Amino acid sequence: MSNLHSPILSPAELDQWREQGYIRLGHVAPAEEIDALCQRIDDIMLGEVRYDKMLMQLCPSAGEEELSRQTKEFKGSSLTYRKIQDLEQDPLFLAYLQHPLFRDLTAKIIAQKVSIFRAMFFNKPAEKGVTINWHQDGAGGWQLSIPPLITVWTALDHTSITNGCLQIIPGSHKSMIPEKGDLLSEEERAIHAPDEKRLYLEMEKGEVVLLHNWTLHRSETNTTDKPRRAFSVCYIDQATRQKTNDRAFAQVFPDYQSVEMDTSQETTAVY
Numbered sequence: 001m002s003n004l005h006s007p008i009l010s011p012a013e014l015d016q017w018r019e020q021g022y023i024r025l026g027h028v029a030p031a032e033e034i035d036a037l038c039q040r041i042d043d044i045m046l047g048e049v050r051y052d053k054m055l056m057q058l059c060p061s062a063g064e065e066e067l068s069r070q071t072k073e074f075k076g077s078s079l080t081y082r083k084i085q086d087l088e089q090d091p092l093f094l095a096y097l098q099h100p101l102f103r104d105l106t107a108k109i110i111a112q113k114v115s116i117f118r119a120m121f122f123n124k125p126a127e128k129g130v131t132i133n134w135h136q137d138g139a140g141g142w143q144l145s146i147p148p149l150i151t152v153w154t155a156l157d158h159t160s161i162t163n164g165c166l167q168i169i170p171g172s173h174k175s176m177i178p179e180k181g182d183l184l185s186e187e188e189r190a191i192h193a194p195d196e197k198r199l200y201l202e203m204e205k206g207e208v209v210l211l212h213n214w215t216l217h218r219s220e221t222n223t224t225d226k227p228r229r230a231f232s233v234c235y236i237d238q239a240t241r242q243k244t245n246d247r248a249f250a251q252v253f254p255d256y257q258s259v260e261m262d263t264s265q266e267t268t269a270v271y
């Protein structure tokens with residue numbers, strides 16, 4: 001593995017994030033820490049470690065239509081979960097998302113007091129997974145009082161075109177594109193996400209990419225016999241509220257302060 005990133009985001013990196021809407025940060029944590037996150041998320045999927053009110057969704061590709069709703073309940077012991085949210089409840093995931101580099105970059109881009117909109121495991125189970133079409137995260141669909149700017153996406157497994165790596169359109173963050181929600185229509189896709197602008201972000205296990213939330217992205221299914229696991233954290237200004245119910249979000253910097261859990265069953269964010 002290459003050297004770990006310093007705990008400081010450099011001015012050049014900040015410029016690239018501003019111009020291109022993404023920056024590859026390389027590795028920020030030692031391999032043993034990434035392995036521990038992999039083990040922990042498998043334990044959560046298998047029910048060996050349980051938390052109350054964690055949003056969980058089985059992958060629709062696993063064939064259990066009713067169980068692939070996104071609700072705050074454990075859906076049974078299985079490695080075919082697609083999404084598990086609210087991972088800040090877990091001490092290993094909380095420690096990782098409070099990494100000093102993430103503290104530095106959120107202070108530079110957002111504010112001193114930072115919360116998370118979501119701390120989310122995104123999985124494409126072995127030989128499964130769903131195609132996620134081109135979208136921006138939270139440009140229109142999340143109903144936040146302050147637009148979200150940053151997602152830190154960590155590959156928990158090596159990612160490749162064959163296992164459904166992230167695909168992005170560099171520079172696409174400069175405008176809010178979809179007229180409704182975050183998902184592009186066919187016409188918008190033809191204009192803003194033509195094939196020649198697409199970048200496949202193939203990543204090493206443990207590698208991190210900092211995305212602007214409005215950078216268009218998508219991913220395809222996993223055709224390999226191993227899972228493609230990822231941890232995605234959207235950091236927001238602590239003053240952000242959910243417009244529909246005035247809800248606040250768990251603070252993570254300068255320290256962790258939980259909020260009363262949202263007890264609504266369905267999430268506002270589908271992607």
Ligand SMILES: O=C(O)CCC(=O)C(=O)O
Pocket residue numbers: 122132137164165166217218219230232271
């Ligand atoms: O992990 C993926 O494949 C897609 C993630 C994504 O679409 C998102 O974080 O909004």
